[in-house]
Amino acid sequence: MARAEAYLMENQEEIVRLEIKIDPEVVIKQGLWCGLKPGLRVLDAGCGPGKVTSILYEMIQPGGSILGVDYSEERIQHAKGHYGQESVIDFQVHDLRDPLNGMGLFDLIWARLVLEYNRMESPDIVRNLTAVLKPGGYLCLLDLDHNSLNHYELPPKMEEILFKAINIVQEKYDFDPYAGRKLYSYLYDIGYQDIQLDLRAHKLIYGKIGYEDTFNWMKKGQIAAIKASRLFESYPGGRDAFFSDFKKFLMDPRRFIYTPLILCKGMKPLSP
Numbered sequence: 001m002a003r004a005e006a007y008l009m010e011n012q013e014e015i016v017r018l019e020i021k022i023d024p025e026v027v028i029k030q031g032l033w034c035g036l037k038p039g040l041r042v043l044d045a046g047c048g049p050g051k052v053t054s055i056l057y058e059m060i061q062p063g064g065s066i067l068g069v070d071y072s073e074e075r076i077q078h079a080k081g082h083y084g085q086e087s088v089i090d091f092q093v094h095d096l097r098d099p100l101n102g103m104g105l106f107d108l109i110w111a112r113l114v115l116e117y118n119r120m121e122s123p124d125i126v127r128n129l130t131a132v133l134k135p136g137g138y139l140c141l142l143d144l145d146h147n148s149l150n151h152y153e154l155p156p157k158m159e160e161i162l163f164k165a166i167n168i169v170q171e172k173y174d175f176d177p178y179a180g181r182k183l184y185s186y187l188y189d190i191g192y193q194d195i196q197l198d199l200r201a202h203k204l205i206y207g208k209i210g211y212e213d214t215f216n217w218m219k220k221g222q223i224a225a226i227k228a229s230r231l232f233e234s235y236p237g238g239r240d241a242f243f244s245d246f247k248k249f250l251m252d253p254r255r256f257i258y259t260p261l262i263l264c265k266g267m268k269p270l271s272p
C-alpha cells in the first residue's frame with residue numbers, strides 16, 4: 001500500500017529537487033564508510049528517484065545487485081525508467097512502515113534521509129528493515145540532525161516563524177528535525193553489534209550560494225508556507241514579504257547555514 005501523500009516534501013518538482021542536490025562524490029564517500037563493496041545484495045530503503053541507488057549499484061560491481069523501494073509511485077516509475085536494469089537494479093513501490101515481505105534477505109541495507117519523514121514510526125521501520133537483513137549484515141542509517149534550524153544571522157521575526165513552522169510540520173506531518181541524534185539508540189535498542197557513528201556536514205553554506213542550494217531552500221520554504229500558511233501571514237508584509245526577505249538572506253554572502261549528517265551503522269547479530 002502506498003501512502004506517499006504523507007510525505008512532507010511531496011510536490012510536483014520533488015524528483016528535480018532530489019536529483020539536483022545529489023553529489024555523486026559525496027554519496028560514494030558515504031557508501032565506502034558504510035561498507036559497500038562488490039558482490040553485495042543491497043536494499044536502498046526510501047530510494048527516491050533512484051539516482052543514489054544507481055551510484056550505490058556501481059560500488060557493488062562486479063556481482064552485486066540492488067533493490068530500491070519507495071512509497072512514491074511517481075518516483076519509482078522515474079527510477080525504473082532512468083536507472084532500472086533487469087534483475088540487478090530493481091525498483092519497487094513499498095511503504096517501509098509495512099513489513100518487506102517477499103523481497104528476500106539483504107547483505108546491507110541503506111536508508112538515507114528517510115527516517116526524518118517518519119518521526120513516529122522510525123523504530124517500526126528499523127524493525128522492518130532488520131527483519132530482511134541477513135545475520136552478520138549491516139544496517140546503515142544516514143539522517144540529518146537539527147534539520148533546517150541552523151541559519152545565521154536570521155532577523156528575529158523570521159527566525160521565530162521558521163522555528164514555529166518546524167514545530168507545526170513535526171506535529172502535523174510526522175517530520176523529525178532531530179532524526180540524526182536518534183539513530184544510535186534505534187540500533188542499540190534492537191541489539192545491533194559493532195555500532196559505529198560518524199558526523200559530516202551535509203550542508204555548509206557561506207559566501208556565494210549555488211543554484212542547487214537556492215532552489216532547495218526556496219522549495220523548502222514554499223512547502224513550509226503551504227503546510228503552515230497562516231503562520232507566514234503573521235510576518236510583517238505577509239507571506240510574499242517573508243519570501244522576498246528569505247531570498248535576500250540566502251543571497252547575502254555573509255549568511256551561514258549548516259546541517260549536520262549523522263551516519264550510523266551496525267551489524268545484525270549472527271545468532272538472535
Ligand SMILES: C[S@@+](CC[C@H](N)C(=O)[O-])C[C@H]1O[C@@H](n2cnc3c(N)ncnc32)[C@H](O)[C@@H]1O
Nearest residue numbers: 046047048070071072094095096097112113117
Ligand atoms: C529526501 S528523499 C531521499 C531519497 C534518497 N534516499 C536520497 O538519499 O537522495 C526521502 C525519500 O523517502 C521516501 N519515503 C519517506 N518515507 C517513506 C516510507 N515510509 N516508505 C517508503 N518511502 C518513504 C520519500 O518518498 C522520498 O522519496
